[in-house]
Structures are given as structure tokens and as C-alpha cells.
Amino acid sequence: AQKITQTQPGMFVQEKEAVTLDCTYDTSDPSYGLFWYKQPSSGEMIFLIYQGSYDQQNATEGRYSLNFQKARKSANLVISASQLGDSAMYFCAMREQTGANNLFFGTGTRLTVIP
Amino acid sequence: EADIYQTPRYLVIGTGKKITLECSQTMGHDKMYWYQQDPGMELHLIHYSYGVNSTEKGDLSSESTVSRIRTEHFPLTLESARPSHTSQYLCASSRSGQGVVITEAFFGQGTRLTVV
Numbered sequence: 001a002q003k004i005t006q007t008q009p010g011m012f013v014q015e016k017e018a019v020t021l022d023c024t025y026d027t028s029d030p031s032y033g034l035f036w037y038k039q040p041s042s043g044e045m046i047f048l049i050y051q052g053s054y055d056q057q058n059a060t061e062g063r064y065s066l067n068f069q070k071a072r073k074s075a076n077l078v079i080s081a082s083q084l085g086d087s088a089m090y091f092c093a094m095r096e097q098t099g100a101n102n103l104f105f106g107t108g109t110r111l112t113v114i115p
Numbered sequence: 116e117a118d119i120y121q122t123p124r125y126l127v128i129g130t131g132k133k134i135t136l137e138c139s140q141t142m143g144h145d146k147m148y149w150y151q152q153d154p155g156m157e158l159h160l161i162h163y164s165y166g167v168n169s170t171e172k173g174d175l176s177s178e179s180t181v182s183r184i185r186t187e188h189f190p191l192t193l194e195s196a197r198p199s200h201t202s203q204y205l206c207a208s209s210r211s212g213q214g215v216v217i218t219e220a221f222f223g224q225g226t227r228l229t230v231v
Contacts, residue, residue, distance in 0.1 A: 103220050
């Protein structure tokens, strides 16, 4: 079964508007971490934000926030005040406490910011 | 800024050649990873290492091999390159131990390999 599901292959947003990128996950481990990465066309992976499974509050990092709904197993990324430089691929990822602790990635969402 | 480096950044090579993709990190991380990614697609884990002399295969079968003789160095080798190996290869590292689930992985800039 897919551990991370991103159902939006592509999204468009107007500059200065907010956008939500969806991510759902599947795990039976009570302890896990959720991560979002940005991958510009240059190819590098840039860490944006993480949320721990025991964290009570949603994570925020500047214009990025993570809408964590544990019961629904969703960890959506919200980007506020979109900028042209936000155009990129965005990957949701999860690390579980048990097992090899490897980072599992979703299929990604390509975000395009329209001027 | 992450201290993890991959070389070369781009590589075009002929079929049948042996290649080694280099990856080094200066953060003292125990865990290192190799991911394979086709353009615009998801990342697939092909190899990982818990530490020196420890290597494991990932979820995606790969004809490549890896070694971990030093903590900071995790090279990937293809004995005989084929066009099907054309892809981007991303190296990453993370610390292990307590609190591992909240530890992000730091990525290198990737190697874009083209086998002709």
C-alpha cells in the first residue's frame, strides 16, 4: 500500500494568493514524522517544514504551514502569499519510528504560480 | 545550508562504461541514502546505509552497488551503464538516534546521468 498519497499532479495559483497542496499518509506506527520538500527545476530537494505525530499544534515556517489532521491522516501544505519563485514540484514525505526509519515520498505536486 | 555534496552534477556516458557517483557529507550523519528519480516523478529509494560497513537495498531494485567505508562518503557504482539507467540520482543523509522521526533528510544537488 502507498504510504504517502498526493492526489494533485498539478496545481495553479495566482500570485499573492494562498494554495493548499494535499497529502494523505498511511501508517500503523504511533510515532512518525511528516515532511514537505520543494524541488525547483534545478533538481535539488529543499526541506520546507515538518510535523511530528505527537505535536499538538500545526507547524509553521514563514509562509508555509502544515494543516495536520491526525484522525484523517492528512498533512496538507499551505503556502500563503504565493510568489513566482514558489513554482516547483512539492513532495510530501513520512518517516516512521519503527523499521528502517527511511523517508517515503509521495508522487509530488507541480505548482505553477501565475503572475 | 546542508553540507552534502554530489559529483558530478551532470554526466553523459556511453553504454557499457563503469561509473561511480560520489556523495559526501560533513555533518557526521550516520544514515545515508540514494534515491533515483525520473524527471517530474517521485523519488525511489535504491540504497541506504546505517553507518560504516552497513548497506541495504531500498524499495526499488537497482543494478547499482554502494559502499560505506567512511562515515562521510557513500559512493554509488554502476559496473556497466545502460540507457535504462538514465535518471537523476539524489544522495541524502540524516542523523539517527533519539528523535529520529523528526529529523529531516538533507539532500545533495543530484547527479543527472544520461547513458547513450
